[in-house]
Amino acid sequence: MNQLSKALTSITIRELILIWLAIHLLLITQPNSPVFDEAYYTQAARDLLKGVASNIEHPFLGKAWGALGMVIFGDNAFGWRIIIIAFGALTIYTFYQLARRYLPERLALLAAAYLGFDHMFFTHSSLFLLEIPALFFAILAFKYYLERRIVSAAISMGLSILSKETSLFLLFTLILLHLATTKRPSTQDALKALKFTAVLLATVAIPMQIYITTYNPSASEKVVQIVNPVVIVAPDGSVISTTSTTTWSREREYITNVFEYWRYVFTYHSGLTIKDSNVGPENYPWNWFIPTQQREMIYYRAEVVKNITYYTDGVYAGSKIEKVYPIDWRGVTNLPLWYSIWLVTPLSIYLIAKRRSNEGVTLTFLWIIGTYLPLLGISLIFNRIEYPFYFMNTLPALALGLPLTLSMLNLDKSVKEGILAAFLGWTAASFLIYFPLNVWAL
DSSP states (O other), X not given: OOHHHHHHHTOOHHHHHHHHHXXXXXXXXXXXXXXXXXXXXXXXXXXXXXXXXXXXXXXXXXXXXXXXXXXXXXXXXXXXXXXXHHHHHHHHHHHHHHHTTTSOHXXXXXXXXXXXXXXXXXXXTTTTOSHHHHHHHHHHHHHHHHTTOHHHHHHHHHHHHHHOGGGHHHHHHHHHHHHHHOSSOOHHHHHHHHHHHHHHHHHHHHHHHXXXXXXXXXXXXXXXXXXXXXXXXXXXXXXXXXXXXXXEEEEEEEOOSHHHHHHHHHHHHHTOBOOSTTSOGGGSGGGTTOGGGOOEEEEEEEEEEEEEEEEETTEEEEEEEEEEEEEEEEEEOXXXXXXXXXXXXXHHHHHHHTTOOOHHHHHHHHHHHHHHHHHHHHHHHHOBOOOGGGGGGTHHHHHHHHHHHHHTSSSOHHHHHHHHHHHHHHHHHHHHHTOSBOGGGO
8 A cells, every 4th residue: 555545544534624624613712702804794694683884895694604603603803713614624624525526535535634734724614714615615616516416506606695605616617627528519408507596696795685675785975065155135135245065974885785785896896006115025926937036925923032041061151032923823825835826737638639538627627717817817917906815715625626637647656646645745744833822822
């Protein structure tokens, strides 16, 4: 038995997820205060429970998951984060089921481990952020689509979009997959496409319209100048003088329907452009896989200053002040799964060109095309800020594509296993290096 099989034979997907959950529960209250964009989403969740519209640049459902946790477990770190952690576990399990369609059990388990212990995925599935529920429903939509469960796929994709608008890139990927795998469209295929479209639009539009009607969100607020004429009249009716008073009032422009809501979302996000040189290279998608251009996004850092004293043979030898970080949440882009794009993409193109690909390779390649290339285009054309965690939508394609493309090459089995084992070891090392709880600093 090879080394990779030995490393994975002793556990199952359920045990892998239980280990993953145990680590999350260790971190769930570290810290017991909002981290990164949790500051926005926790307040938005509270507002949602109060019937107040806020943070409307993102669809409401992403914040509703945190609000649900608050209702069940209280307005605290555990309540904010536990539902997102549960979605993370469901994402790994659903992705494993999708991978099993193309890979044997052990390689599918390996793919799930690549995704689950990718640092960015792990971080965003630890905190009350929007990406993980959206990714879960999207992966579920792909699974249902491949099983030809069209209505379920449409509902799942709709819930994904309602959780975060960036799932539109995953919808684009699903459309590409449908076009690539439908050789000779028939009338039945057209009817299924119409059914998918109708159910998807209904899943997105109906809950959103209910939200708009209930919460009455406003797209903008403007200050209006009101000029009131003041006329002073004599007893005989003649005008003595004419003047005016000026007052100012604030008027809100309210969103009344789904079309206005999505127009506001697109307008808001199109305005997030790179305007000065202070923006780091990590905000350009082409730098995410170049080691010399890497930067860390600091999500949260608890700093402790220590005075360390040194002794030599029991005699005082000096001291120094050192900063340590017992809790250190970071968004890191130089992770092994990210760099596998340099291997997975050319291998996918090679297999497709040689007509040795299957549905899984096609899915992998189109997933990369559909979720990453649009970010490149938007950044180049519109100078739009692209945060590294936007790449999370592409990570499942790499986690699947790495073992899949390697397994289809005419290479010695030990070479394939060695490469996959090296990536597994690299993933484990990276996970430990960037682990947010620094026990040595406590």
